[in-house]
Amino acid sequence: MALDRWIALIILIICAAYGYTAFFTMDGGLPPFMQRNPIWPSTFPKVIAALAIIASVIILFRLEKGTGEEKAPEINYRRLTDYKLGQALFLLGLMVAYALLLRPAGFLLSTSVFLLAGFYTLGERKYHVMIPVALIATVGIWYLVQEVLGIFLSPWPSFMLGGA
Amino acid sequence: MLEGILLGLSSAFSVTNLLMVVGGCLIGTFIGMLPGLGPMSIIAIMIPVAITLGDPSAALILLAGVYYGAIFGGSTSSILINAPGVASTVATSFDGYPLTRQGKAGKALTVAAIASFSGGTIGAVLLMVFAPMLASVALLFHSAEYFALMVVGLSAIAAFAGTGQVAKAMLMTLLGLVMATVGEGALFNQPRFTMGILDLQSGFGFITLAMAMFALPEAIFLILDPARSKTGTSGEIKDLRITREEAKSIAPVIGRQSVQGFLIGVLPGAGATIASFLGYAVERNIASKEEQEQFGKGSVKGLAAPEAANNAACTGSFVPLLTLGIPGSGTTAILLGALIALNVTPGPRLMVDAPEIFWAVIISMYIGNVVLLILNLPLIPYIAKVLTVPRTYLIPFILFFTLMGAYIGQNNSTELLILVGFGICATVLRFADYPLAPLLIGFILGRMLEDNFARSMQLYDGIGFILERPMTLGLLLLAVVLVVLPAYRARRARLRAEGVADGD
Numbered sequence: 102m103a104l105d106r107w108i109a110l111i112i113l114i115i116c117a118a119y120g121y122t123a124f125f126t127m128d129g130g131l132p133p134f135m136q137r138n139p140i141w142p143s144t145f146p147k148v149i150a151a152l153a154i155i156a157s158v159i160i161l162f163r164l165e166k167g168t169g170e171e172k173a174p175e176i177n178y179r180r181l182t183d184y185k186l187g188q189a190l191f192l193l194g195l196m197v198a199y200a201l202l203l204r205p206a207g208f209l210l211s212t213s214v215f216l217l218a219g220f221y222t223l224g225e226r227k228y229h230v231m232i233p234v235a236l237i238a239t240v241g242i243w244y245l246v247q248e249v250l251g252i253f254l255s256p257w258p259s260f261m262l263g264g265a
Numbered sequence: 266m267l268e269g270i271l272l273g274l275s276s277a278f279s280v281t282n283l284l285m286v287v288g289g290c291l292i293g294t295f296i297g298m299l300p301g302l303g304p305m306s307i308i309a310i311m312i313p314v315a316i317t318l319g320d321p322s323a324a325l326i327l328l329a330g331v332y333y334g335a336i337f338g339g340s341t342s343s344i345l346i347n348a349p350g351v352a353s354t355v356a357t358s359f360d361g362y363p364l365t366r367q368g369k370a371g372k373a374l375t376v377a378a379i380a381s382f383s384g385g386t387i388g389a390v391l392l393m394v395f396a397p398m399l400a401s402v403a404l405l406f407h408s409a410e411y412f413a414l415m416v417v418g419l420s421a422i423a424a425f426a427g428t429g430q431v432a433k434a435m436l437m438t439l440l441g442l443v444m445a446t447v448g449e450g451a452l453f454n455q456p457r458f459t460m461g462i463l464d465l466q467s468g469f470g471f472i473t474l475a476m477a478m479f480a481l482p483e484a485i486f487l488i489l490d491p492a493r494s495k496t497g498t499s500g501e502i503k504d505l506r507i508t509r510e511e512a513k514s515i516a517p518v519i520g521r522q523s524v525q526g527f528l529i530g531v532l533p534g535a536g537a538t539i540a541s542f543l544g545y546a547v548e549r550n551i552a553s554k555e556e557q558e559q560f561g562k563g564s565v566k567g568l569a570a571p572e573a574a575n576n577a578a579c580t581g582s583f584v585p586l587l588t589l590g591i592p593g594s595g596t597t598a599i600l601l602g603a604l605i606a607l608n609v610t611p612g613p614r615l616m617v618d619a620p621e622i623f624w625a626v627i628i629s630m631y632i633g634n635v636v637l638l639i640l641n642l643p644l645i646p647y648i649a650k651v652l653t654v655p656r657t658y659l660i661p662f663i664l665f666f667t668l669m670g671a672y673i674g675q676n677n678s679t680e681l682l683i684l685v686g687f688g689i690c691a692t693v694l695r696f697a698d699y700p701l702a703p704l705l706i707g708f709i710l711g712r713m714l715e716d717n718f719a720r721s722m723q724l725y726d727g728i729g730f731i732l733e734r735p736m737t738l739g740l741l742l743l744a745v746v747l748v749v750l751p752a753y754r755a756r757r758a759r760l761r762a763e764g765v766a767d768g769d
Contacts, residue, residue, distance in 0.1 A: 105433070105697035112436060119443055122458065130455075140722040142455055145715045146446050153439035159432040176489055178696040184489035192488060193685060196664060200681030203672070212665065219661025223488070234658065246673065253676075 104178055109160035116157060120150030191222055207257040213239040270393075273624025276322055277632060285318075285327040286629050290636045293334020298342045304335035304596050312603045321607040322622050326629040328600055329583075333633050336537070336579055337381055337641060340572060344373045346663065347483045353537035353575040355702050356545045358479070360560065360567035367563050375507055375642065376565050377572045380519050382638040384573035387523035388530070388580030389630040396584050408720035409730045413740035415714045418539045419707060420744040421546045431751045434703045437694075441707020444469055446715065464679040473684050474708055476667040478701045481688030484663045486695070487656060507565070514556075515569040518548055526574030530581025537575040537582070538709060542702075544574030580630060587615060587623060 123146035131141060159165050176184065199215045206214075216235040225231050247254050276282065289311075296307050311331050315324035339354040344361030357377065364373035406414075419438050447458045448468025459465040507515075525547065526540040548570040549560045560567045579596075586597045609615070615623055654662075671684045691701055721730040721737075731737055 103697075104693075105699065108694065108697050108699065109436070112440060116439075116443065119458065127457070138723065139725075139727045140719045142457055144722070145718060146443070146457070149439050149442045149446070153436060153443060156432050156436040156439055160436060165432045176486060176696060178693075181489075185491065186489065189485050189488045192660075192664060193485070193689065196668060196685045197682065199668060200678050200685065203678050203681070216661050216665060219664060220657055223657040223660055225655075225657035231658075238662070242669070246669075 106161055106163070109157045113154060113157040113161060116150055116153040119146065120154060123147045123150050188222055192219060195219065195222070204255065205259050207259065208243055208254045209239055209256045210258060212242070269620055269624045270628070272621050273626075273628035276621050276625035277326065277628035281320075282323055282326050282625065282629065283632070285323050286330045286632045287636050287640075289327045289330020289332075290334040290337075290633055290640060293331040293336075294338040294341070294637070294641065295334075297335030297338025304332050304339070307331055307335050308596060308600065308603075312606070315603055316606050319607075321604065321609045321619075322625040324603060324607055325600070325622065325626050326633075328603060329626060329629060330633045330636075332579060332596060332600075333381075333385060333576070333630075333637055336575060337378070337637055340377045340381065341374065344377060344568075345370060347479060353541050353578070354571075355475075355479070355538070355705065356541040356571035357568065357575075359545065359571075359702075360562075360564050363561070363563035364565075364568065369563070371646070372507055372511075372565070373568060376511075376515065376568050378638060378641050379507075380515065380522075380569040380572035381576045382634050383519045384523045384526060384576035385580055385634040385637075386631065387520075387573075388527045388577035389627060389634065391524070391527045391577075392580050392584060392630070393627050396588050407734070408717040408724070409734045409737040410740065412714060412717040412721055413737040413744070415539075415710050415717065416744045417740050417747065418543060419703075419710060419714075420747040421543055430698075430700065431748065433699050435748065437700055437703040438707040441704040441709075442711040442714070444474070444704075445708045445711020464677065464683075469683065469708070470671065470680055473671040473680050474687060475705055476670050477684050477687035478691045478705050480663060480667045481684070482692040482695050482701070484660055484667070485688070485692045487660055487663075491656070511565050515565055518566050518569045519573040522548065522570045522573040523577040526577035527581040529574070530578030531584045537578040538706070540578035540581075541571035541575040542706060544570040583626070583630075587626070 123143045127143040127146075128136075128141060135141065195215060195218055199211055202211045213235045216238060217231060220231045220235070243254055243256060247256070277286075292311070293304070293307060297304065308328055308331055311328060315327050318324045318327065336353065340357045340361070343354045343358035345365055347358050347362040347365075361373045361377065364370065445468070447465055449456050449466060456466050522544040526537075526544055529540040529543060530537060545560075545567060548566055549557060552560065552564075552566060556564065556566060582597050586601060604610070609619060609622060667684065667688075668681055671680045672678065694701060722728065724730065725733060731741060
């Protein structure tokens, strides 16, 4: 089974769960005065759940016929390991780490480490270029966001702020 | 009208107001280029500055300049790095980015600048002439028609998909609608589908989703396949000129889409996003067979259409704001807030009570468009220098900007995890050739669609409004035709390919 049909199956399951919630469990907690309304919070979700299930079934069983010609895919997922999969996964992991560390480690430290690790992963080895670039970009963006745009970004690790 | 224009000219050509236009356009362009910061956030950020100016005309002129600049800047990042920071420039990336990958970034930016300029200028002329008249047309539309109009907009997206892809595009649109229902709706003070997660209470962030659908998969593709980032341009934008044939082919497109975009922009709730998608779909459908093949692969027509339409629609969205006091979009809603803070109440009486504000804004629209054109055409080679940054530096920065965009919007690090999660899902969807734009459009329109649906259901006490309002019925039928037509055409094409004779 091709990937697009697997995806259709997964979406079908999600939509079925969504539809189940909309049809059977959501209305339980509805206050009596709202039950007299012609529209409930679940009305619109019921409609889209039904339509989405129809659409995913069409894809799953290939009911819509294409012109038959296969387009060459941008990335052939069957040969994913031929690509730089490791780099991609590592950078995604780095983004997750950044998300988790942004608050505790502060903006300046986490951002400069993120950028440096990113450059390094992609094969950059010119330390005399990448370190200044990362530091200047980090401080510059922090200044822009914090001072010019006025959005608070905690710059330092949380332990240095004295628990504030 | 003539004394109005003269009044506007005298007001708009004061030194401060000219500075406001130029400054606003510049700020808008540069911030708008950063993915994740759309006109809405930029205008919101600029409001304190505008209010401290104290003069309502100057403030509105500044904010309008920022608005145009941001739309243009958003097109630039759509074209160059396929990271539309704004929903209304998503359609720009369909043909703009393929042009960049063919090494024609300079041409793409020139076409975009010219189309934006024409769209904005034609829109301003139309605004001046039709503002009073169009206001009464917009009044005829009730929530039932808005609901139907949005359904038409979403169905039109199926037209992007091309043969054999309609079901996928539909499914993605519906998935977007499903995602829009997560969180607390405006009409019901009840969280839905949050699975008990507190961070989902306010729903998914638009910017997060936009980043996850476009910028992140693009960055992942760049990492996976190093050959992709070799665009053929060494950042040398030589080919700025467009040929006479290209100019001839885009001129009618720009003309049509400026008018159509303006009319769509006037309708509250429609706005630049729908205008750009509808403009793209319409031009794609009326183009000749050979040109249709080019759409999505770097067609100048496909680039000019959404650019002209979204700029004209931006201008059009000022009509309900200035004449009725009803903001038609998020951006004009923020502008409305700024005006009220400046002690100006937009509405039908604005033209009578404070004509200098009304006309100064209109004149400044012309000036703003000229400023954008003369500012951006010579700057294009420098703007396009973004491309010369080596990929080892570019990719971490793109990843970082997606993170920053999601974080600034919500100030919440859970949003970043949602971003990465959806980014991975979007990449897998792209592997399987699912179109991602419909998902985002479904998500953006989802809430408005449901609100209007709910309102009509309440007004008519049930689903009967569809039959009671002929315009609603007509629009909904049009939507059905739009969805069924591609399938029917594909079927006919297949039959013909199999050698079965058909009617015509």
